[in-house]
Amino acid sequence: MKKLSLIFCCLFIFAACEEDDDILDYSNARNCLDEITPATSDDAKACVASLADDDSERANKLKCAAEFLFQGLDTSTLAQIFSDIQEGTGSEMNSFMSALYFKGDDRDDALANADLAYEACNASGSTGMAMFGSFSYSSTLMARLDAGWDGQSTPDLSAGAIGGGPSMNNSSDEELGEAILNIQSLYCSGGSSNEDICGQIDDILDGSSDPTTIGAQFRDYLN
Secondary structure, eight states: OHHHHHHHHHHHHHHHHHHHHHHHHHHHHHHHHHTOOGGGGGGHHHHTGGGTTOOSHHHHHHHHHHHHHHTTOOHHHHHHHHHTTSSOOHHHHHHHHHHHOOOOSSHHHHHHHHHHHHHHHHTSSOHHHHHHHHHHHHHHHHHHTOTTOOSSSOOOOSHHHHTTOTTOSHHHHHHHHHHHHHHHHHTTTSTTOOHHHHHHHHHHHTTOOOHHHHHHHHHHHHO
16 A cells, blocks of 8 residues: 555656646746747747647647747837737738738748737637737748748739649639638637737638638739
């Protein structure tokens, strides 16, 4: 019995240590991100590396933030981008989208980065993060349709450019539509939603719930 009690005691000690380690990992990651500047944005992902297996909302908040900081998009930059869409027209939505695309070593790497943000932001429990994650993913999907985009330069989101991209097919429109529906569901249905943004989302949806149709309508809306 004493041996059994000792085993259970050890298990509780290890569990407590593991919990403390989780708290320490989170605290270290948060402090690391607080120190990120535009000059050190390349280090942002390393800050949250220890949280790779932590799927809690608080961990995903940091992972989401890290992806944006890695792209050079800090809080003040996002706040400015957000304010630019307050009056909301098709052209302003285009500018909004153009400011939120993610970069990468190439077009596929850029989309992979945007996908990481999309997943983390939507698992963060924050409607604001979910909105920015979904918009950035949509923006990068759109950028990838520009046949001349290399993953680094400024993409051309005009109808002529994205209409000739290598990924322009129903599958791309479906992914794009799903991201827009995600914004509508997670952000625009909440009390903290922004009327200008959500009004434009409603215009894009135009009563449709089909992702492929919505993706095509979204491209048309931006042009």
